[in-house]
Amino acid sequence: MLKWFFKLLALPLGLGLLFLLLMGNPQPEFEPDWLRQFRFSETGECLGQVGHGVWHPHLLSSGANNAEANLPLPGDKLVPAAKVQTTRAVTIEAPAKSIWPWLMQLGYERAGWYAWSPLSGDKEYGLKIESAKQIKPEYQQLKIGDILLSGPGSNKKKGAWTVKMFYQDRALVLYSTIMGPVAVSWAFILEPIDKNSTRLVMRTRSDIGPDQQDGFNQYLVTLGDTARQRSMLEGIKERVEQRSKAKTVPLVEDQE
Numbered sequence: 290m291l292k293w294f295f296k297l298l299a300l301p302l303g304l305g306l307l308f309l310l311l312m313g314n315p316q317p318e319f320e321p322d323w324l325r326q327f328r329f330s331e332t333g334e335c336l337g338q339v340g341h342g343v344w345h346p347h348l349l350s351s352g353a354n355n356a357e358a359n360l361p362l363p364g365d366k367l368v369p370a371a372k373v374q375t376t377r378a379v380t381i382e383a384p385a386k387s388i389w390p391w392l393m394q395l396g397y398e399r400a401g402w403y404a405w406s407p408l409s410g411d412k413e414y415g416l417k418i419e420s421a422k423q424i425k426p427e428y429q430q431l432k433i434g435d436i437l438l439s440g441p442g443s444n445k446k447k448g449a450w451t452v453k454m455f456y457q458d459r460a461l462v463l464y465s466t467i468m469g470p471v472a473v474s475w476a477f478i479l480e481p482i483d484k485n486s487t488r489l490v491m492r493t494r495s496d497i498g499p500d501q502q503d504g505f506n507q508y509l510v511t512l513g514d515t516a517r518q519r520s521m522l523e524g525i526k527e528r529v530e531q532r533s534k535a536k537t538v539p540l541v542e543d544q545e
Contacts, residue, residue, distance in 0.1 A: 313340020315407050328407050335513035337407025342516035348523070349516055353378040353490065362492050363454050364462035364476035371474075371494035373507075377515065378490045379522040383533045385458045385479040385487045391525050392461050392477050394421065394428035396437035396450075403524030404517050422528060431455060437463065450475065471497045489525065491518055 315337070317325060327333040342349040351358070353376040365371075381388055394400035401420030408418065418440055431452055439448040453474070454462035463475040473495045480488040493514075 312337045312407065313342070313344045315409075334407060335510060338405075338513035338516040338520075339509065341405055341407065341520070342512065345516075345520075348519040349512060350519075351375070351377045351515060352519060352522065357488070357490050362476055362478050362490070363456065363460045364464075364474045364492065365494060367453060367462070367464050367474040368472050368494040368496055370496055372497060373493075373495045373511075375493050375511065375514065375518075376490065377518045377522060378488055379519075379526050380482065380486060381489055381526045381529050382486050383529045384484060385481055387533055388479055388487055388489060388525065388529050389458045390424045390429060391528060393431055394425050395461075396428075397440045397443065398438060399428045400425050402521055403528065404521035405524070420524065424532070431461075471495060489522060491522060493518075 312328070312333070315328065328337055339349075357378050358376045391400075391403070395402060397418070401418065403420045406418055433452055433455060435452040436445050437450040437452065438444070439450065443449055450463040450465045452461070453464040454460060454476075459479055461477045465473050465475070473493060476490075476492040478490040478492065480490060482488060
């Protein structure tokens with residue numbers, strides 16, 4: 290009896306995994322219209338991020354060590370009664386001053402958010418959310434109170450982040466009620482390791498919790514958010530290190 294139970298359980302689990310793999314590897318030119326439309330929903334976007342994490346398992350872990358996860362950081366007090374706190378991190382082989390310009394230009398209709406999106410391959414939508422691969426001088430000025438938009442359809446009252454704290458080459462903290470009455474803080478902290486490497490630590494705090502979401506939905510949302518933020522960290526890391534490497538490549542003179 291138990292053997293048949295596990296056989297029956299294996300089928301929906303297998304189909305679920307296949308669906309996640311499909312969601313995490315978009316092929317817009319071959320997909321039916323209903324699936325493309327589903328990707329634009331909040332659930333579809335979340336499942337796409339989780340599926341991308343299944344394809345790239347390292348994105349499903351936080352990347353932060355225990356000390357970083359428990360360290361008080363700038364911006365924590367913006368949501369003092371946080372029910373959810375997450376900390377993600379990555380090591381970047383560059384000094385903090387080389388990473389800072391990439392943080393300065395964050396935001397939709399600026400340089401983007403550097404994260405993978407299940408909608409990136411969409412012909413009509415993908416170009417709108419494409420992230421810059423260069424430092425944009427026109428977006429290097431930020432001040433307290435500035436508004437950063439999340440994406441298409443967002444405005445100052447919906448889908449916006451407000452710059453709350455700003456410490457040159459050290460910390461950028463955003464705050465939003467992006468989810469309606471739910472308050473969220475989002476901090477980007479640069480912790481030097483030595484003169485040539487830095488930890489970029491990302492901290493989010495929210496006053497939404499298990500009493501507002503059931504356990505499975507909370508787990509799924511957290512998993513999708515982890516994959517999204519880790520891909521963002523990886524996007525910043527890739528851009529910074531490629532730029533640093535390009536600056537250190539010696540010129541080869543023509544010997545003829």
